[in-house]
Amino acid sequence: MPAPLQYSKGFSKWRLPLLPLLLIAVPFVMHLTGCRSVDAPPRSLQLSGEVLSALPADTLYCTHVAGNFSRISDLFVAASGTMYVADAGRHHIIRLNATGERLDSLGGRGVGNVQFDNPTHIDAGNELKIYVSDVGNQRISMFDRRWQPLGFLDLTPGRYEPGALVQTPQGEVIFWDQEGQRLRKVRADAQPDQFYQPDVSEVEHAPVALLQLESTLWLVDGTAGVVHRFGMNGRRLGFIHVGAEMSDGAVNKGEVLLLTPQGLLRMRASGEIIHLYVFGSDKTYTRISVHENILYLATPTDLYKTTLP
16 A cells, blocks of 8 residues: 655645656657657556656657856856856856857856856846855855946855855845755845755755745755755755656756656645656756756756757
8 A cells, every 4th residue: 555645834745755767768769950849648647656646748859058167067048038058177266148159158167256166056037136055165155237246255263165055036046055955045234144054864865956935945856866845044945856866857848857767757845746757858957947948958068058948
C-alpha cells in the first residue's frame, strides 16, 4: 500500500521513499531550425516507485543562441531581455543582448575590483545593481549597469563563502553562506540583517538556486531532490520532496520551473507538480532563466532558448 502524503503546518510537504526516476522516452531530433513545442500524450512521472501524478507533457525543441563559453556556472535574463552569463572557466561575466550578440564582459582571474575567482551565481535584478557570488575570493561583488564596481558586501565580523543568491524587489540580497551553512540577508542599505536567522537544519547540501515566488523563498537542494520553502522573514514553511536531482530553478508567471536530468518540472506555488516538459535533444542543460515565457537554457559551453507552451 503506498505511503500516505505527509503535511506540515502552513504548507504541504510530500515525501516519498527515494528510488531512481524511471527514464522517460524522448524523441531524438536532428537539424532543428526553429523553436516550437509539440503536444504529447499525458505521461506519468514515476518517483520513488510510485506514480506521483499523470502529468500532461510537451516536448521542447531549442535553438542555439550563443556559444564558445568555457564553463557556464549561471545564467540570468533581466526584464530588458539582456542576458548575463557567469563563465567560471574564464572567471568572467558576459553580457549579451536578446539575440545572443555579445555586448561586453568583465573579469579575469584575480582579486581586483573587476576580477573574479570562480564566479558561481549572478543576479542582475532590475539591472540597477548586479550581484556576483565570487566564491574563490569569498565575497559578493556589486556593480551598476555600466559595470562600475560598487564594492563588496561587507558582513564583518567573520568571513563568508557565497553561493546561490537572489535579489528581492525591495533591494535586499539573500544568499547561501557555505562557510556558515546558513542563509543570510543583506538589507537595501548594504547592512547585514542580524535578525534574519532561518532554520536550515534540514537543508543537506548547498542549494543550486534561491527563488522568490511572491512572499516566499524557495531553496532548491538539487542533490537531495528537495525544495525548502521559507517566508521572506525567515520563517520555515515546510518542504517538498521532489525525488529527482535538480540543477536549477526559475520562476515564471507565479509558478516554479525545476530543471532535472529527465526534463523540466512545472510546479504551482502550492507545491503541486502539474506539467512535464521533456527536451527533444540529447543535450545536458545545467542552468535556466525565464523572460516573458521564453525559456533560456545553458549547457557548460552554449546557450539555447525555446518558447514555453
